[in-house]
Amino acid sequence: MANAAAISRASRTRLMLEAPIAPTLAKLAAPNVLAMFVQAAQSIAEAYFASLLGVTALAGLALVFPLVMLTQMLSAGAIGGAISASVARALGAGDVGRAATLTLAAWIIAIGLAVTMAVLVALFGTSFFMMLGGGEETVAAATTYALVFFPGCVAIWLCNASLSVIRGTGNMQIPALLLLMVSVISIPLSGGFALGWGPLPALGMAGLPLGVILAFCIGAIFAIGYIALGRTGLSFQGTIGRIAPDMFSDILSVGTLAAINTVLTTVTIIMMTGLVGRYGEGALAGYGLGARLEFLMIPVIFGIGAAMTAMVGANIGAGRTDRALLVAWTGSLAAAGIVGSIGLLLAIFPDLWLGMFLAPSNTAALDAGRSYFRIVAPFYAFFGLGLAFYFASQGAGRMLWPVISSLSRMVIALFGALLLTTHTGMGIDGIFTAIGCAMLVYGLIIAIAIQRGGWRKRQL
Structure with missing residues (x-):
């Protein structure tokens, strides 16, 4: 056997x-x-x-x-x-x-x-x-x-x-x-x-x-x-x-940076929830439904990402970096396409999701949820792209750029939201605009870094 x-x-x-x-x-x-x-x-x-x-x-x-x-x-x-x-x-x-x-x-x-x-x-x-x-x-x-x-x-x-x-x-x-x-x-x-x-x-x-x-x-x-x-x-x-110690460092050198990435993602959501909460219970409920769907996209990306982690890892171990990069781009573009398609659908028809939870009388929550999907959902593709590359980077043992991209996402979302809500009349739409822009930067930073040889240079 x-x-x-x-x-x-x-x-x-x-x-x-x-x-x-x-x-x-x-x-x-x-x-x-x-x-x-x-x-x-x-x-x-x-x-x-x-x-x-x-x-x-x-x-x-x-x-x-x-x-x-x-x-x-x-x-x-x-x-x-x-x-x-x-x-x-x-x-x-x-x-x-x-x-x-x-x-x-x-x-x-x-x-x-x-x-x-x-x-x-x-x-x-x-x-x-x-x-x-x-x-x-x-x-x-x-x-x-x-x-x-x-x-x-x-x-x-x-x-x-x-x-x-x-x-x-x-x-x-x-x-x-x-x-x-x-x-x-x-x-x-x-x-x-x-x-x-x-x-x-x-x-x-x-x-x-x-x-x-x-x-x-x-x-x-x-x-x-x-x-x-x-x-x-x-x-x-x-x-x-x-x-031996190198067995633990082999896992933890990648796992620690990946854990930081996870914490940054969680902190970003918590901060945005706190900012939206200032606009009332209805706004918070509408944003909460949008954020919940965003989290439900993660299983789709994880399913592809777990496969990429194994395939990229095997090819990196065999010294086949070019094939590992091709695996990463194939899987990440597929994840971006699937998640992005869902985002575009809901940007046009947000009530397909909101209507399952909110009655027509919940006007404040519906308005906030529709605004979230109209502004943020078109950027879901970049969220899918960045998260898929995160899993691929685990396989490559190169986690510096995923952490940089997540940190950039958090900073842009927080300071962008504060800037737009304080110095413009956008209100809650300013928060959603900052969230969407942060997703855009999140996906582009890691994709550009990997394309320009991020895996061929030794990282943390």
């Missing part, structure tokens, strides 16, 4: 190095996109269950949600992508032993970061929730959720780290199937533990994260077992003796 798995793994690596780029990317990306959409459904279901517990529970979930999303984006995207890229580069260079040792390093990193997050939330979580403006009962609900989720988030980190290793070997189907399983299991478990379905106890707010954590525990066991049993074609004999 181990020999057959090794042959299969070598075949997948060869395909990433030699097969036609566009069909191979499409084949690798499709299962990831499906899995990400199901995960989005799981997030929506959790919010629905919270609403059944009451407004306080729903508000508490809103307070803790940024930290929960940060955990998911770091473990699956930033650090997870760095793990996948490191494994792919090792396999592309023909060093199977290093790929196996990197897997062990990835598990150690995942455990360490999960424990760090749990400790930080235990120490400062309540203060953070209060800083966001939550009342006493709302903060208590958020804290209840956090004190279950974060001690158990080691399961999320281990599951996503393991799935990233499997993706690094060129296998996208198994991670997608396991994520589908986790999402499908977590929905009834979260609802059951929160609301007391059947024999399950009604734990209220604590039940929501418990269902998620238990589902990821199951996913982690399956993913780790799949790797440990040699199904990826990696042999772990002697890996403990081979582990």
Whole structure:
């Protein structure tokens, strides 16, 4: 079995190095996109269950949600992508032993970061929730959720780290199937533990994260077992003796910059939300719906991006930089085309989305939402382009330009919004104009940098 798995793994690596780029990317990306959409459904279901517990529970979930999303984006995207890229580069260079040792390093990193997050939330979580403006009962609900989720988030980190290793070997189907399983299991478990379905106890707010954590525990066991049993074609004999500091730096040198990129993106959204909030509840609701759709574009880009991370990593490891660049441009332009098409559609017909959530009487929210889509949505293509290049850059181990582009986006969005709202009569439209311009700069900076040889020069 181990020999057959090794042959299969070598075949997948060869395909990433030699097969036609566009069909191979499409084949690798499709299962990831499906899995990400199901995960989005799981997030929506959790919010629905919270609403059944009451407004306080729903508000508490809103307070803790940024930290929960940060955990998911770091473990699956930033650090997870760095793990996948490191494994792919090792396999592309023909060093199977290093790929196996990197897997062990990835598990150690995942455990360490999960424990760090749990400790930080235990120490400062309540203060953070209060800083966001939550009342006493709302903060208590958020804290209840956090004190279950974060001690158990080691399961999320281990599951996503393991799935990233499997993706690094060129296998996208198994991670997608396991994520589908986790999402499908977590929905009834979260609802059951929160609301007391059947024999399950009604734990209220604590039940929501418990269902998620238990589902990821199951996913982690399956993913780790799949790797440990040699199904990826990696042999772990002697890996403990081979582990060295450079294994950790290989992952963290890329993962740390990717994590900074993730944090900058999150901070940008938080700042814009605060600025829009000055224009009233209706404006905030309209912008919130626009921003939510923007976030829902990420699963599409991640599906393509995860495939690019593995393909680019394998080709960089094999010394085939030109092919890696072609992979990056093919996938990034596809992501920009898909996301950009959705943006243009909603710029013309914004009520296709807004009408699902707002009644005609919600005029303030509708006006703000329509303004957002009219001004911002045409720039979605540049958002898709930049984010796709971010995933490709993980595969190349070149993360300086993605961080520069994200920092530029944050600065332009913030100062542009302040300038336009203070010195012109644009009002909320000034904020949306700044957001759109920031997306434009975000996509162009990283695309131009890569085109002008950013991957051929050694970066951080």
